[in-house]
Amino acid sequence: MSPKKEIAYQGEPGAYSESAVYKFFGDTAIAVPCKGFSDVFKKVEIGETEYGVVPIENSIEGSVNQVYDLFLMYDHKVCGEIVLKIDHCLIANKGTKLDDIKVIYSHPQALAQCRNFLETLNCEIISTYDTAGSVKMIKEKRMMNAGAVASEKAAKIYGMEILSKNISDTPNNLTRFFVLSKNDAAASGNDKTSIIFSTKHIPGALYQALGEFAKRGINLTKIESRPTKRQPWEYNFYLDFEGHRTEKRCTEALEGLRNKAVFVKVLGSYPKASEISNTI
Template sequence: MDELNKARKKIDELNEKIALLLDERVALVKEIGNIKKKIKIPIIDKERENKIIEKLSKLNYKSAQFQDIRNIFEKILSISRIIQDCSYNIAFLGPRGTFSEQAAQRFFSPSCNFVPLKSISDIFRSVRVGEADYGVVPIENSTTGSIGLTLDLILESDIVVCGEIIERITLCLIAPKITEFKDIHQIYSHPQPFSQCRKYLEENLSNSELITTKSTANAVETVSKLKNAAAIGSELAGKIYDLKIIRKGIEDTPNNYTRFFVIGKSQVPETGKDKTSIAFSVKHVPGALVKALKIFAERNINLTKLESRPSKTTPWEYFFFTDFEGHRDNKICNEALQELKKYTNMIKIFGSY
């Protein structure tokens, strides 16, 4: 027993030392967060985090496995991001409880100040004038395609794309805690979720009245004040209004994803696992588009998206919105972008992330 107590005493002493070192680290994390905000660079720096883990992997450990050390430090780095994030204003497409907010919280941290705005245009304006540090805007859906307004606003503004979020759209049947499944007579939601859950509703709630709302978040808010009613919305909305999730994942097609852009004012440094988004228009000469695309193929640069959209100012002119793997500062990617200028009337780099 004395041997056990001695070992525990040493553990207690180490715990105190670790706690004080962590306290010292938190102070430095806050200082770095303030510096990042002052010079307008993103909180998340994957390149720096990877270097920290790589440096730790080279140490000689007598008892611990490196994977255990790695797991601990990945948690420390995650908490560090949260500490730095908490002073940031993040604009998203409201109201509260939307999938946009859910995506924003997953990318940043729930401790940030999340600001719901009425429109995508408002989010761009808020970031542009400095009311928000970052904005989260939908760019495309796996079933319904691109969000034209977002593409137009990125093209027209000097806002930088500094991140992306792929959010699985999981639809939940949500109701007050006192409501039982058999007692549901009315279901509230936006028309799109109704269509996405058509099969489930026909098989399980065919006698319930479907009532449309402006958004899934509005539906959940409405149901929070009713009896014998349920809403179709996000899990986050259910938590916000303190309701229960009766069924999760009621959508007919599981492969429903929305891609969001994180927009800001500063470029993100290269990490080695990057993507770049651009738009360009080609000259009206035979083979111009083929020659433009060949530039990427010759350098083995993978295009992950290519979409045309008509110009709003010049009839019959089209912009090609393109995503490719790699960072704009990477030597090969930069060469490709410089070469691309020879075959284009206009090229705009939205950002690497």
């Protein structure tokens, strides 16, 4: 029997990242909670866990920029992706009514994804490091005038009451997660590749760089810019494209990009997420 895999994730038991761990690795996986995203990267770096799972973008609020920045600091590879449906709930201690709520806690991404609902409550909104961690906190402190935005699973784990379900701004709230390790995945025939690159600050540089993919018929599924943080108004580009880095056309496109770009980092190739999973 193969040993159980240990997978680091950010948050407390009941966090959406924990659900993503079990969706990808199965119920026998050992999910290892971490305080921050950087802790997930560190655990994989020093070999405390073989894998880590981190959110990379949300369909409402966009990319999780801190995670992209961490990929620049570490040499980890993306070896898988998960797309998880996010069903936020307003959670409180048993006996607390909606009218009792004066303050609401959660991770900044979760609060932003429920902005319309939260604005109707006229409550103080306070950001914390985790959705499930917020539920745990108001439980341990017996805060009867507080609520937390988190999953139904978190409410069950901590024995709390759900005051409102499905409070996201849109019903189709999805988060995409990356599975990171020290190696990426072998070609599956239905893959994506993620890279980071920067170009010279001259006219047509980005157009020429992207042309390496266009002329080989490679479909780009995402492109986004982020400040390099080295010089004002200089940017890195984060790009996802269909195909595995070992495929001939992808290898040629990457080589062509390297000839035109200032910097190229391949984050990894991995099988496309097969389906959208519901939170467990």
